[in-house]
Amino acid sequence: MKILVTGGAGFIGSQLVNLLLAEGHTPIILDNFSNGRKENVPSGVKIYKKNLLCEKVERIFEKEKPDIVMHLAAQVSVAKSLENPAEDTAVNVLGTVKLLEYSIKYGVKKFIFSSSSAVYGYTSEPIHEESSTSPISFYGTSKLVSETYIKLFNTLYNLPYTIFRYANVYGPRQRSDGEGGVISIFIEQLLRNEAPVIFGDGNQTRDFVYVDDVARANLLAITNADNQIINIGSNTQTSINLLYTLLSNQLHSLQKPNYVAKREGDILHSNLLNSKALNYLKWEPQYDLSAGLDSTVEYFKTKLKNDE
Structure with a gap:
């Protein structure tokens, strides 16, 4: 499959790109290189150096027509989100919504989203997917709002999704x-x-989870766990x-x-409890x-x- 990986030159995204290549898929990278590094990207992988909010991103969808979108790109700093909540919202929420719109317009088959355990805020332990969500940072809020948009796009336009709430990768x-x-x-x-x-x-x-395990969860979501929110952690x-x-x-x-x-x-x-990942993905940390x-x-x- 042709898979658009946003943030594909970054820490998690580049390891995911390696895994997708090994499994015979064709990854395409969208990354602005604010955190990504070119040396992380295997040779031969197509790279588009663009910001999520750039209007030219739509041309990538029009040209490449990806089967799957794996959305990992984000403003990830809790501290920066508190300093500049408007920028955090623009990148994390509006950037996600634009990708969702393009996914509908150009026939994407599934949207796989990297969210965060930050959506839970203060909770009793351990945390399961039905635990209350009450973020204590703008970063966590932006991830939770993005999740809501993804679920609504599924309800309104039948775009399948899997949302991952990562522990500390x-x-x-x-x-x-x-x-x-x-x-x-x-x-x-x-x-x-x-x-x-x-x-x-x-x-x-x-809750620390190793990056290879996170990449494997994304790979498994291509054909599993449609319309599910799943914790990815070590429990x-x-x-x-x-x-x-x-x-x-x-x-x-x-x-x-x-x-x-x-x-x-x-x-x-x-x-993070990971029993749902085991049930829907046959995934557990290796x-x-x-x-x-x-x-x-x-x-x-x-x-x-x-x-x-």
């Missing part, structure tokens, strides 16, 4: 600058013998303090972290945190050597 190629994940940030700082920053007391927990909780200890031990670092004030918009705990951290650390060690 980590792995090779994740950026440690900007809104990089805590794992990539900690690893690079420890490798440089710098003291990482922990926001709050470090007892907050996160385990890891405190930031424990994460720091694991990485410090693995890298033989004696650095002590700096504890600073808690950030606005950060949830306290995250633990990487536990130990194996995922091993692979991620090796990637960043190699990257640091190459950058020197």
Whole structure:
């Protein structure tokens, strides 16, 4: 199938593109390279360097007529969403709506959307897909509103969808600058013998899921889980303090972290039930945190050597 991957040069998107190629699909990338990197993209894959809101995006649909849209591109920074909610809304909500309109106009068969556990806000643990949604950041709100549009496009125009609510995704190629994940940030700082920053007391927990597992969920959604919202997580909780200890031990670092004030918009705990993913996709994580951290650390060690 011909599959348009927005954000396909980014951390998750590029790993998904690799998997789609391996499975015999034809991925096409739409990316503005604000976070994506050209070195992430396999040779021969067609790339359109455009912003989601660019009017020329419609020409891509007209020319390529993709069978599937996998929408991963987004403004992903919680902090930036609080600083500039209008921009966050424009990219994440309006950008999604435009893709939905083009999907209807040009005969897309399915819309697969990368949402976030940020839509839940503060909830009791563990979190299932029917848990209440009450975001505490504009980023989480923009994802939840986008989900609503996707469901309405299905109701009004019969566009099939799968919505994924990701836990904290980590792995090779994740950026440690900007809104990089805590794992990539900690690893690079420890490798440089710098003291990482922990926001709050470090007892907050996160559900970490490895990027290859996330890519595989998207692949499975091509032919499964129509019109479903599905959590993609490990169904385990890891405190930031424990994460720091694991990485410090693995890298033989004696650095002590700096504890600073808690950030606005950060949830306290995250633990996503993944039983629905098993039911609809036959998906469950293949990487536990130990194996995922091993692979991620090796990637960043190699990257640091190459950058020197």
